[in-house]
Amino acid sequence: MRSGGAASLLELWERCEPCSASQRALVLLAWALPDHSVDALADWDLGSRDWHLLRLRRRLFGTQLDGYTECPACGERLEIELDARQLQDDVEPAPAPEFRGEDGRRFRLPSTRDLIAIENLDDVEAATQALVERCALDAPAAMPSPETEAALAQLAGERGFRLELSCAACNEHWLHDFDPGAFLWEEIRARALELLDEVHQLASAYGWSERAILAMSDARRHCYLERVG
DSSP: OOOOOHHHHHHHHHHHTTSOHHHHHHHHHHHHOTTSOHHHHTTSBHHHHHHHHHHHHHHHHOSEEEEEEEOTTTOOEEEEEEEGGGTOOSSOOOOOOOEEOTTSOEEOOOBHHHHHHHTTOOOHHHHHHHHHHHHBOSSSOOOOOHHHHHHHHHHHHHHSEEEEEEOTTTOOEEEEEEOHHHHHHHHHHHHHHHHHHHHHHHHHHHOOOHHHHHHSOHHHHHHHHHHHO
16 A cells, blocks of 8 residues: 655645545545556445545554534534544455345445446436446346345445444434545545645745655654744
8 A cells, every 4th residue: 555745645636636526535545556457446345445445544644533523413513533443453354245135136235436327317316226227236127125225235334434423412323424535535635735835835935846845754844834934
C-alpha cells in the first residue's frame, strides 16, 4: 500500500475532486492497491472495498477517528470518537459469498461498478430494480422476496462497519453505517486545501516553487510558516 507524502496527497485530491462518491471510492482503492487493475477492483464487493479504504485511512491519518452524526429521532448532534482498530483487525476479508434465497435464486452483493452504473438514475425504484438485475445470478432477475432482501442486507451489513450509537438527549439507539470512503475523502480534501494555503503563503513570501515546498517535511514547512506568520 502506498503512503501519502504532501505532493502525492495533492495529486490524489486533484484526481478525486471531480468524481462522484462511487467513482471517488474506486480511485482511492486503486491508489491504495496499485498492483491491482482498476477493472478488477471495480468488481470487489463493498465490504472488501471499504476494508481496504479504512486501512488506507489508517496509513494516511492514523487510527483515531473523530467525527459526528445526528440522532435520527431528535436531530441532536452526536460526536464520535473511536480507534479504527476497534473496527478492523489485520485479516483481509475473504470475497463475499453468493447468497441463495429461500426460493433457490442466487444473488451476489453489489460492487462499486454496480453503484457507478446506477448513479445517474434519479428514480429510487428504477435504481433498485437496475441494481437487482445486475446482482441477480439467475434469470429472470425479479425482485427478491422481503425475506431474501432482509438477509442480503444483513450480509452486507456484516461485511461493513456498523456502529452501535445512542443519544443522550432522547435515549434513542440505532446502528450507524460508517462509510470509510466518504470519511477518508473529507479528510483528504481538508488536508489538500491546507497544503494549498501553505504553498501560497510560502511561495508568496520566498518565491519558492510548489514542487520545492511540497518536497519539504511537514516539520520544516511548518517552521517556515511560523516565521511568515
